[in-house]
Amino acid sequence: MQRKVKVLECMIQANGVPEPVDDETFWRHHGPTPEVYILFQNSDLFEYTRDFAEADIIPLLIHNPEIPQATMDFFSDKFNNNQIAVNIRWLCHIDETVMNPENLTENMIGSNHPFKKIIDLHSDWSKILYNSNTFLYTDFLFNRSHVMHFKREVLRDKYATSTRNHWYQIAPPHLQTEQEPFPDKTFDITPDHDILYRLKEFRMRINNHEITPKMFVAPSTSRVRPRLAQRSVLRKELNRLLFEYEGYIGDISQGLAMLPDMVEYRHDTWDLLGLNGWGFSPPSNVYYDSSTLSIYVETLIYKGWFDTMCATEKTFTPMVKGHFIMPFGRPKFIYHLSKDYGFKFPSWIDYTYDTSTPEHPDPWQERMQPFTEQVRWDLYKEEVKRILGMGAEKLYQKKKEDLNILLHNRSIMRDIGPRADLGENDNFGFLMA
Secondary structure: OOOOEEEEOOOEEOOOOOOOOOHHHHHHHOOOOHHHHHHOOOOOOEEEEOOOOOOOEEEEEOOOOOOOHHHHHHHHHHOOOOOEEEEEHHHHOOOOOOOOHHHOHHHHHOOOOOOOEEEEEEOOHHHOOOOOOOEEEOOHHHHHHHHHHHOOHHHHOOHHHOOOOOOOOOOOHHHOOOOOOOOHHHHOOOOHHHHHHHHHHHHHHHHOOOOOOOOEEEEOOOOOOHHHHHHHHHHHHHHHHHOOOOEEEEEHHHOEOOOOOOOOOOOOOOHHHOOOOOOOOOOOHHHHHOOOEEEEEOOOOOOOOOOOOOOOHHHHHHHHHOOEEEEEOOOOHHHHHHHHHOOOOOOOOOOHHHOOOOOOOOOOHHHHOHHHHHHHHHHHHHHHHHHHOOOHHHHHHHHHHOHHHHHHHHHHHHHHOOOOOOOOHHHHHHHHO
């Protein structure tokens, strides 16, 4: 029987290994993370180790070439040229500009490392066939949603000891325990057969004048930082438009929390502002059960120099929750979801905005300037207004009539994943070559 590939049970933050870099300090700062367990979830092929010398694969997070000398010394001391390092930089921190092949790790730090090779893992669909022996596609964002909602055994027993970040719900330091359980309730979903029942129950409350009708969910966080500025500008504009209609708007940067399903909310923390349940903690099922569609601005909103195409949890969460979607993403995003994933879309939403492209005298202008997407953005806003102008009752009826579409899309999230997993034959062979 062939031995399993050993993965170092950590994620080395290569741009910030602390000094002095003794083993105790290392494990305190670089313990295992959920990303590692999701990436190497195939237990028939992979197993974890904390022995630096016996590990075959070393997970890294390298943001830029300014790696401290202490880190390079640590690499030289602990690792050797029989080991393969994998950099996860491009799995979670993607935008229209970062996917420059010139930024491959070996191009940034040169050959001054001890590893056999460093592989850059990425989630850019447009670069599946990119010709490089160190560039490997895995649909991590799809697989993350699949694991968190439908395959939690990958994380459940390891969650209490893993090092988490803002994507993974975590108690404040003074309330943490070593046996902190996986937040199952946060990732539970309304069963297929209860989707319409829950909607009917909500409509009864409307008829009893207990609550107003709700048409949409819009979790549109609009933090404004240079790297996020363009999508934040559009999200703020979308939020202002949506305030004219009945729905749920979540923007924690503006104090509008959409709370996840939790066993309890801690009154002495920031839980009630949504700050301990943000990121990958999806909004409560109640928001989705009582409305029809999700309206949001995706992470990628224009074509960019490098033609990046990537769906995120902003799209996968409503697919899991049983919602129709109206995303504003980069051009042909809906086409990508349909052709490459097999998702279906209702005929009563006009997705023409998804493929509309203005004419440019300079063919490179479309790639360089996000505001050349103004034509699509205007079409998008008009379609949002048209759909919401139908009114809640008609949209509830659409949800009932096209339930088969919602269940089909959920089945893709539930039954097909993981996609392009590192344990698949082609990827595994590429990884270990």
